[in-house]
Amino acid sequence: MIPYSDFYFFYIMFLLLIPAIILGLMGKQIKYYGLFVSLVVLFLIFGNSKQQYEYLILFYLVELLLVKSYILIRKVFGNRWILWLMIISSLAPLLYTKFGKMLNFKALGFLGISYLSFKAVQMIIEIYDGLITNINFVDFTYFMIFFPTISSGPIDRSRRFMEDTSKKLTRREYVEYLGEGLWKIVQGITYKFLIAYYIDNYWLRKIPLKHHTFKLGLKYMYAYSFYLFFDFAGYSLIAIGVSYILGIKTPENFNMPFISKDIKDFWKRWHMTLSFWFRDFIYTRFVMASLKNKWFKNKYIASYIGYMITMGLMGLWHGTENFYIIYGLYHGFLIVITDYFQRQKFYKKVKNNLFWKITSTIVTFNLVCFGFLIFSGYLSK
Amino acid sequence: MKEKILDILENVCGTDEVKQNRDINLFEEGILDSLGFIELLVELEEKLKIKIDPTEADRSEIDTPNKLIDYINNKK
Numbered sequence: 449m450i451p452y453s454d455f456y457f458f459y460i461m462f463l464l465l466i467p468a469i470i471l472g473l474m475g476k477q478i479k480y481y482g483l484f485v486s487l488v489v490l491f492l493i494f495g496n497s498k499q500q501y502e503y504l505i506l507f508y509l510v511e512l513l514l515v516k517s518y519i520l521i522r523k524v525f526g527n528r529w530i531l532w533l534m535i536i537s538s539l540a541p542l543l544y545t546k547f548g549k550m551l552n553f554k555a556l557g558f559l560g561i562s563y564l565s566f567k568a569v570q571m572i573i574e575i576y577d578g579l580i581t582n583i584n585f586v587d588f589t590y591f592m593i594f595f596p597t598i599s600s601g602p603i604d605r606s607r608r609f610m611e612d613t614s615k616k617l618t619r620r621e622y623v624e625y626l627g628e629g630l631w632k633i634v635q636g637i638t639y640k641f642l643i644a645y646y647i648d649n650y651w652l653r654k655i656p657l658k659h660h661t662f663k664l665g666l667k668y669m670y671a672y673s674f675y676l677f678f679d680f681a682g683y684s685l686i687a688i689g690v691s692y693i694l695g696i697k698t699p700e701n702f703n704m705p706f707i708s709k710d711i712k713d714f715w716k717r718w719h720m721t722l723s724f725w726f727r728d729f730i731y732t733r734f735v736m737a738s739l740k741n742k743w744f745k746n747k748y749i750a751s752y753i754g755y756m757i758t759m760g761l762m763g764l765w766h767g768t769e770n771f772y773i774i775y776g777l778y779h780g781f782l783i784v785i786t787d788y789f790q791r792q793k794f795y796k797k798v799k800n801n802l803f804w805k806i807t808s809t810i811v812t813f814n815l816v817c818f819g820f821l822i823f824s825g826y827l828s829k
Numbered sequence: 830m831k832e833k834i835l836d837i838l839e840n841v842c843g844t845d846e847v848k849q850n851r852d853i854n855l856f857e858e859g860i861l862d863s864l865g866f867i868e869l870l871v872e873l874e875e876k877l878k879i880k881i882d883p884t885e886a887d888r889s890e891i892d893t894p895n896k897l898i899d900y901i902n903n904k905k
Contacts, residue, residue: 570884577882605884712862727863732883735867740875751864787862 449492450559451599452640452686457492464488465693472622478695479613482590485694489595493559500558507541507561508592511568514538515583518575531576538568546768560598562765566725567592571606573729580607587613596690600683602701602721612696622695629692632685640682647675657829669821676820677705680719708812709805710790711782718816722762731758751787756780766823775823782815830877831898837872838894841865851895856888879904 449457464485471478494501518534542565545557571588574580587610597604617625651671655664684701691698701720708714715723731754737743738750756777763776789795798804821827838847842860846853855861861869873879879901891897 574882574884577885579882579885728884731863732867735864736871736883739867739871747864747868787864 449496451489451493451595452683460492461489461690465690468694469626472617472626472693472695473619475617475619475622477616479590480586482594482613482694482696483586486590486593486595486598490593490598493598497558499556503541503545503556503561504558507558507564508589510541511538511564511592512585512588515568515571515575515588518572519580519582522575522578526576531572534572534576535569538572539565541565550768560600563598563601563603564592566603567606570725570729573733574606583610594691594696596687596694597698600680600687602684602687602698603725604696604698604721608699609696615695617695625692625695625697629689632689632692634689636682636685636687636689638682639678639685644675644678644682647671647678651675657826660826660829665821665826668824668826669817672824672826673817673820676824677702705816706813707809708816709809710812711779711786711815712790714812714816715779715783726758726762730761731755734758748788748791752784755783755787759783769825769828771822771825771828775819778819778822782819830901833877834873834898834901835894837876838869838897841868841872847894852893854892855894855897856892873901 451457468478468481468485471481490501490504494504514534514537518530521530542561544553545561549555571580571583583606590613591604591606591609594604594609652668652675655668655671681702688698688700699721701722703717703720705714705718708717715727734757735747735750735754738754739747744750744753757780759780760773760776763773763779766772766775790799835848839845842855842865844860846860847855853860867883870881870883873881881901881904886900891900
């Protein structure tokens, strides 16, 4: 059963959430029931596919072992190369899933592996930093298999998540969570099953893919961009709403991305949890290391290379097809030229001008849509 | 100590606004971008031996000069 895809899933999910709501209204802790429900939902999602649930269990055990052992190792050894070993080991299942096909190995993977890998790597990096010194088995499991976000995020952070699970909400506080959660679910369902569905059926699907013309390309570009937003933002809202019902404030993923005033602003509004994850764990680490060790002549070179690497990896994370990588590099390039331009005197003069702001927003919107056109694979057909 | 922190912040942000207005939101006003934030962390560590990890604090805890100073003081 695919999460959030049909009425049956929602029906079962709401039945399973009723005890959680009762616990919340009684001012009681929902954590253990939430873990139980997550296991049940996992069984519903993966129960039919032996390959998937076996790989999921293997993945879970590998990550548990890595995290627990690194917590111990780190108390004695602070070497960076141990960190690298841990990160690569943690990513090994994901790398196998994505690249194993190319080497004609047996295809293995499970829905959500890309997202779960992020959670594991975040924990490992923060163990290295010393921000995490201990994780208990129940908390680790709940964070990893928390069902609302398992298939496609939003990507939460372990310390934030665990704080939420141990918070004792009063009935009054829970009622607010419940209300907000239900409202987000309604919004999400509207976005995904009404608006995105409508765009797909009455606009997107009407555009022929066999022959490309400029006009058709434009139509496809805008239709796909709106479809992608309403579909993904809709899913995210439902996932976040369900989290709230379980007493957890999963972070938002979208914040009116199409009114972004520039590309940098866009990445603070689109797929935010992914963007911030890449910013915090890849861009920041790379640039910090290069500044401390003086790898480059000036800090801007470090920053720009950092952006290209970060966004390139972001593209690659979506898939190994070359249009995904091009999508990533395209955004990396846009960020670099935006940053360079914003350092110039000319920008400082115009940046508060209304006409400039409007033009910048419209240009950004179109650049973003073009990026989605690349992402859709339309140009590669 | 407070003065030294503000000196670093002023240097990294390239404006003395951070000293004039101690409650200005550094991120929202575009005074401190991702690169600036990294420089800030590096300078705090190298010059004042104050180590703040990139994901240690929520940005909302350190997004104004005053909040940053309070955060650092509370660390000790």
